[in-house]
Structure formats: structure tokens, C-alpha cells
Amino acid sequence: MELSVIRTPDLVVAIDVGSTYSGYAWQWRTNFSSNKQNVEFNTNWGQGTPQIHKTNTAILLKDDSTAQFGLKIVTFGYRAEHRYATICSDGKEKEEEYHLFKRFKLLLYRVTGRDGEQEPGVEDSNGILFKLSDIMALFIKAMKEDFYTKQSTTQNITNVLWVLTVPAIWSEKAKQFMRLAAEQAGIERKHLLLASEPEAAAIYCLNLPPEQQAAMNNVGTPGHCFLTVDLGGGTADLSAVRVEEDGLLRELCCERGNLIGGQSVNDAFFQACNDDFEGTEWKKKFTEATPFEMMKIEHEFEKCKLAIGAEEMDETIQLPLPRSVRDSFRTGKIKVNRSQTRISITGEEDLRFETSFVRDHLFDQACKMINQVIETVLENQKDIQTVVLVGGFAESPIVQENIKSLLQQKYPSVAVVVPTSPFRAVLMGAVLYGHDMFIYRSRVSRATYGVKGISVFDEKKHDESKKWFNTDTGINYCKDIFDIHVEKGQSVVLKEQTGGKNYIPLYKNQKSITLPLFVADTCGPSEGNVMYTTHPSCKKVGEIRVDLSDTDAPNSERKVCVKMIYGGSQLSVIATELTTGKEYNAEIHFNA
Template identity: 30%
Template sequence: MATRDLLVGAIDFGTTYSGWAFSLLHDFQVDPAKASVKQWHSGSGTLVTEKAPTCLLIKSDGKTLEAFGYDAENQYRELADNEMHEEYYYFRRFKMALNKKLGEKLDRGMTIEDEMGKSMVAINVFAMTIDYLVGDIMKSVNNKLTSALEKDEVHWVLTVPAIWTDGAKQFMREAAVQAGLVTNKLTIALEPETASIFCRHLSVHTAISGGNTSIAKMPVGCRYMVLDAGGGTIDITVHEVVSENSVKEIQSASGGGWGGMLVDKAFENLLIDLAGPEVYDTFKRTETEDWLDLWRDFEVKKRSVAPDKNARINMKFPISFGRIFERCTKGKLLGAIEASKYADDIQFGEDKIKFSANLFKSLFECSIKKVISHVSTLLRDENVSKIKTILMVGGYSESTMLQHSIRSEFSGINVVIPIGASSTVMRGALVYGHSPISIRERVLKYTYGVGCRLQFKEGVDPEHLKVTTDNGIECKAFNSHVQKGQSVKCNEPQVKKRYTTNKTFQKRMHFKIFATELPNTRYRSECFQIGELRLNLPKPDEQIGRGVFVSMTFSGTEIIVNAVDEKTGMDTNAYINFFG
């Protein structure tokens, strides 16, 4: 059922860039693609964008946010110019700290380091970011409306990568709650899904490329791949059109940390290869203003490079870098370049550096190869092999280097890139907030279940899983609730189980939740414990074997648990803790 909230606010919390948008219910009903989107100004007066750098400048108390986005960049640069920056925390691109594999734990107390190596509790940094973006939205909303609106009157949608673990999603929810959002007014949405939903409302004229293909005009039954390329992660899924305004997932989300940050890492490695880690680290710490300027210039050049350009790429190069090189090595940077494998590809002057087009393009190789390899693997699956369209969204999808590689490698498939690909996730989050039924079915990434004990099978079950209990010789086993690859309908529970108490006056029940990438297994040793299901029992009494009916929904963006006490008919407090 669609939400009845008069206003939906969307926060696209990205690795490299973030933004926000909102839409009123009336406007959505007239035109689902209509949105009020924040326009960010770089500070120089020359650049206006729909997303700002995910940068935070925090005062030395670790509690007060001084600035966000372009303002944080500019103020930190000024502080560095006055040698006052060490009194502050400067965080950027920290979202990747949550990009974990199945089995890798997250903790509420985990810390992350800022650009200069100073640590803060991670959830505080995430909460400050969300708090700033929410506050910024509310200022704009209340400037537009005739009567003031409180943030708990807004339905909030916070986007996350579809490949994230359940623990990472819970981390973001708890950070949002810490920022003051009410949990029942908060939806966690998956980035490639929201982008796909938004593009179902776009005409053919809003595509950069793709001929006459329009995602919105695709008939029922048509399938297409969604390639969401961001600064941190690459998220890929496959959708099938169910109706005019809804789709279902037919291939579970997959991908990895292969986004635009890998290009930045390749450039940093190039500088370290030329000058050594000591020189680069000293430059970053002692000449922070120049370091920031170098990376700003690189970001501009990275966006402008194209596959068909063969001219050298010119960049301003800080004189301080060469001076630090001389001080640390007693040699000249020019001499080191001329003696290196880059002699033919790099021309260096005192404050300028020129890269050959081939060398600069090579910075994209690692990222692009990983994306191409993964898409190729997916296309060998029978559910995916016949698709004729790839929808590219996300900020990195605006790179002509990535676009060219996808088109060249998959020449038989039409590639559609919407205008404003970087903001499709944010705009689609509004559509999803107003109408969550836009997604009808999902495909499970993991097999989920609980630990159990089964009769031990001699000669079959591993000896190390044998355990002696009151019931005899048993095996530490795994009871699967749903299987990897299973297609599940959204908003419907997939599992309903009856659990019973085993002692008198029992106040709560605990069950360990396991997950595995195997489609089927008997053993919990082949699974990862990802969390713990906790049930609080109302009015505990002396009864043993008192039943509780537990419904679990795995088809949402988060796992949802509902429990009803059999004796009283009352709903019980049930939740899964995904943290260690």
C-alpha cells in the first residue's frame, strides 16, 4: 500500500557525493518524476550540482559539525592555509567502511579515521551527516510551505547499496535514529532499485544514449539490467516489467567496491610509485592545502578524459611536492621520473605535469575490468542472457570511459544512460517512498535460517559436529527458512514458525540467525552467524512450552520480524540484532 504521508524526503548518502530531494504527495500524484532537488554551490560561483562531496569538517570536540560538502572542502583548505587544520576532523569517502562481505562483523563502537588519521566513533560521523542533510531539507521545506512541518511528519527514505549486508543496513538505520528520525517513518531503499523505478517514469528524450529505447515504454515481461555505478560500489541487478509502474527482481543484486574511487586509488598509487610513500605521506600531512588542490584538479581531469582523446592531460602540480621529494631523497623529482618506467608518459615542469593519454586512461583499467568481468559472468546466467538493455545509473556512469567500455564489450545490447544519471537514485527514492509497491518481487542473495540439532548420521555427518544431548547423539545443524536464489513476493512473510519456552517464567527467547551463499546445506559450520533474533514475552508465567508464532519477511530491503504470543494473542517485541 502506498504511504499517505504528505511529504517524502529522500537522502542519497553516497561514498563520494551526497544529496537530497523531497516531493509533496499532490505533486507526486500529478507527476511521479517531479521533485524539489537541492542545488549545491561549489563556493567559487562557477559550479552548481545536484549532489555535494560527502565531506565533513568537525570541530576538535568531536561533536560539533562545522561544515558539510563544498563548504567543508573550502573551509578545510583555508584552515590548512593558516596551519589550523590539525585542530579539526576532516572526513571524506568514509561510507565504504560499511561495505562488508557476508560474515564480516560490524560493531556499534567501531571507529573510522579521518584524512589525517584521527579516529572517531563511526556511527557518530554517519549520524552527523544524516542530521545535517535532514536539517537542510527541513529548512527548504518550511521555506516553501505556509505552515511549519516537523521532521517526524515527513516520511524519510535513505538509500543504500543493494549489495550491503543486513548489518550495514541496520547500522544506517541506527545512525538515522541517532540523528533524530523516527524509525517507523524511515524506509531503507536499495540504490539500483530506486534508479530503475525512476527511469520507468522517463521518456525516451531523457536518455543521453540508447537510440529510441525507453525504460518507461518497455512492455510487460521485458527484462533489463540495472548497472548502478557509484563512487564506492558497483551494484547490478536485473528487473522484469510487471506493470506500467512496477517491476520485479529476477537476479539478486551483486557487485563490489569497484566504483570511481578505484580510479582515484590508481592515481594515488602512481604518485607513490614515482616519489615513494614517505614523500607522499609527508606532502599530504605538511602541505595539506596543496594536497587538496591537487585532488580537486585531478577530479576535473578525471571527468573530462575520453576514450577518443589522445592529447596529453595537463595538471597543475604543487611545487611543494618536488621540494619534499628533494628533502626526503636528496634527489630531483624530474630525475626520478626520467629514470622510471613513466619516462615516455610523463612530462614534468616545476609546477606542471603532463600525462600521456594512454597513461591517464590506464587509471580506469582496474575498475572497468572488474565491472566488465562481472557483467559478463551475469550474462551467462539463463535468466539474464537474453536481455537487450543495460540501464546505467549513478555518478560513475557519467564517465565516458566506463560508457565506452560497456558499449564496446556488449555491442549487441542497447545501453541507456539517463540525463542526470547521478541523481536518478535520489529521485527514484521519492517514488519508492510514495509507492513502495513499485517493487513486487525480489530474489534472495543468501540462504537464511537458524541453528538447530538433528539426529547424527554416522558416516555422513562430520565428527566435529557431533554432540551428546538428552535426546541422544545429535548434529549441530542448520534449519533453512529461505534459499538463495528464491524469488519472494514483497510485503508478504516467507516464514511462520511456532517457538516454545523451555523454562518457567521465561521472559525472552533468543535464536541465532545464520546465512550462507550456498543454496542448501545441512550444517551451520558452512554458514555465518549474522545476528540474533530476540523475542520478549508478555506476562511470563509458570508454563513450559508456551508458544510464540514468529513471522519473518525476507523480501523487504530489511528483514522484518513479527511475533504473536499464542496465550495472550498479543504482539511481542521481536527484533534481530545484526551487530556483534
């Protein structure tokens, strides 16, 4: 369970697996106690990485029957892309033995936790399908081993807590997926903590020096309500909090988010290229480009995308074209669409476009979608005074100015601020969270959680079709009852157990109780509670398993009180036998 992790680690290491970029940071307990700002980041990623604190979310693997999952880690990050491009170009090694994976995190947004759901697969650079869990585990393992290699003095430290960041809008099953991947990467459960990315950013803001907080509309002041907006390569992830009088944080509403981020600008650029050139060869020839050529054009566009100012003078940008595209342009198979003047080819060598095209067209849709998500929170949370933009995409001056301008039209009193290092916010906050995991006083449940149970049949309120006769007890029961533990919209205090529900074994000599866990996204205090787990809004997301093998008491005396603890980034459970007060191990398995 999440609440069983070590409380006072000597060392905290946070890993942020991003949609586009990933990195890690760490801090010793002694430094946390003396200076919370003293968090160290790995910046040695090799040449070519646009962001100094992170590297590309990419990993290069090689077939090896003796290695974990039959795949040997060659390298990761920017080096993985560069090494793979070299292998493909020099022909000295068998290309088919190598597998490059990029930007695979976004696949986890498809994971919902429904019964029978299959694990998503991930394709390598040649279209070969692999298990996503294997690739994610190996990527986390590569990051972990890179830390120990570069910080060799930490290898004998046993009291280490690893914090793995996850999007707030992920399903519980997706979070469980990451937890299991980390365990497969060699991180023990008691040394692992999950941190919501926008919540980590809020913790970062809370711990900024006073002068920086003052420059950000005093976000750390008691009573201040602010919204952190984590803008990454693939997602916008939001979390609204209030700073309590004692400095702790209280979540104001369920997290919000959307699949929109920096990658959408890249996609818009390549779509514009497709629209601005005539001929069926355009997309085909791009697929024939060498890995080196594609790596260069992607990295060059990424750098210019974040560097373009919101109001600076227009400049010309040129990106190198792959040879296959240049050849088709020379032979006339690809032509410039004369009705479009946004993108051109100069000297038959480079793509040419103006910074105004990027600023006015490519960012437009992404910024509007981000603003819409922000406004959905502000409409219901009138006390929010500040919107804090963090994450790699938030470094773009265009994003900053567009969001400020759009919000100003409807919410002129809400300040939009950006910390001096928005790219470091999530990682640094995750490290601080590992040292002080109870910085949040309470969180809001985004769904209603309960278990599938039974109740003595009541003719007045139960459906006749749910009646079930137990031959052991001689009693009519109602089956498929949705026994609610945590309601949607309920504010749950961290470390505080919810009101317990009592359960007893139904059969003689029963040594365990297995209670299916259900969630209802549309069920809550304001929407009416679901009575049966067969309701369309209910879905099974796991099981609560309570071990009763240590007691020989009769069934009637083996009452078990199950309480949910919904304070961390995942649900946890404590089950207590009421006659003895003894606690049993109970875990939630999200259909793992």
C-alpha cells in the first residue's frame, strides 16, 4: 500500500517520465532540512538535447535472450536516437536486432481499468509490436541505473525513496501500471511513491524563496488559492489548491486535463507542410528519410518552437529537408501549392517559413484548448487568484502571452504567472514531496469508489431479480450491491480513514474475503448514488483481498471492517477483524 512506504528517507530520487522529455533529480535528507532549494538535477545527457534538465523520452534496446524480457538496454534519451541513426547509416551492425522506442507514455491514457481490457502495445521504429509494460519498465530501469552510475557513492544507501511522477488525469489502472513497471525495474514497493505532476508543481511553488513567491502573486501565502497548469509535450494537467494557515495544501476540486501539449505544435507544422505541397509523394518520401535526417529536422524545429517570442520582429527559419524529399522536389513529384504561401522550399535544400507563421497559426489551436480547460476550473472555483504555468511547453513566450491574453478577457482579476524555471517545477516538487508526503491535508475524490457486496434482502427497496438464497445461512440476500466507501467530490483528509464497512464470510471455513472494487465516474452526492454494480456507470477496477487464514473463529465472529484511505495518489485499504482488533493485509489490485 502507498501509505506503507518509508517515511524519512535519507535520499529521495524523483523520476519524471514525460511524453516528450524525461529526467531525474535528487536530494539528501540533510539538504532538505537545511535548504529545500538545494535539489540536484542530472544535466549530463549528451549533446543535442534541447532541454538541459531532461533528455528525450526514447530508449534503444537489442535482442538478447539472457536479458530481462529478452531485451538488453543499449542506451536511452538523445543518445538512443543518435546511436540508432548511426546503426542504420553505417551498416556495421544488424539493424533488425535493434529496437528504438519514442514517446510511448501517451499510450497509457488509453488505459481505463475496465474488465477484459488488453494492455496496449507499443511499436518500435520498424513497426514491430512489443508489450508497453516491458518497455516502460526498461526505461525506468535505464534512468535508475544512470543515476547510480553517475552518483556512485549512493549505491550502498538503502534508505532511498524513489518518486515516480504520473499525470493527475490518469486512471487508477494506469497509475498501477506505472507502479508495477517501477517494481519490474528493481524498485521495491516500500521504496516507491507516486506523485501527481501538477500537485508536485504546486509543492514546488509553495517552497519557492519569498522573493520568487512575491513575484508570482504571493502564491505561498496562507489563504491563497492557485491553479497549477503543467504543460508538457503531450498533455495539459491541472490541479487547484488552497494554502492552509499551517502551510499545508488543500485540493479544491478534481484534477482536470486534456491531451494537448507541445507535440500538437509539431503535428500542426507537419500537417501544414502536407497542405502546402502538391503531390502524393510528400508523406511517402518523409517516411523514407533516414533516422539522422528526421532526428535533425525534429530537433531543429523543437528548438525554434520554444525560442520564438510572442511579439518579436519576423524572422526566417530554415530546416534541412530529407534527401528523399529534395530529390522528389527536383523531379517535380512534389510541388509548392501556389495558393499557399506559408511554407516554401529554398534552393531545393531547406524548408523555409517565417516566425509569424509559427506564432500565429501553429500555436493557436493548442493555446485555445489549454485555455478552455483552465476556464472550466475557474468557472467553478471562484476563489482562485493565480494561474501558474509550468512544464516544458510553458517555457514558450508564445504560450505564456496567449494564455494571459485569453484569460484576461474573461477573468481580468486572475494573475497568470510563470516561475523562473518552469521546466524544473514538477521534478523539484516531486523530490520535496518525497521528503514531506503529507504536505497535502486533503484531496478531492474524482469518482465514487465502493465494493460489490450483499445485503439482507428487503422487499421494499431491493430489485426482485437480485434476490439470492444462501443455503449455508438460510437467508435471502440482495446481490450486486454497490457499497460506497468514497463519494465523488468528497474531500478526504490525508491519513484519515473513511467510515468503515463491515463484512463477514458467507461460507463455513472461508479463509479469505474477496470484494470486487467498483468505480462510478458519474455517481456522487449531487448526482444520486448507484444502488447496483450492474448499473451502466459502474465499472470494476480491481479487488480488495482480505486474508483470514490466521483465525479459526466461527463466521459470525469474523467481522472485518474495511476502510479506504484516499490520501495518496492511489487508494489504500486497511482491514481490521473487529473481535480481536487485528489488522489484515488488504490491497487494491487494479486488474493488474
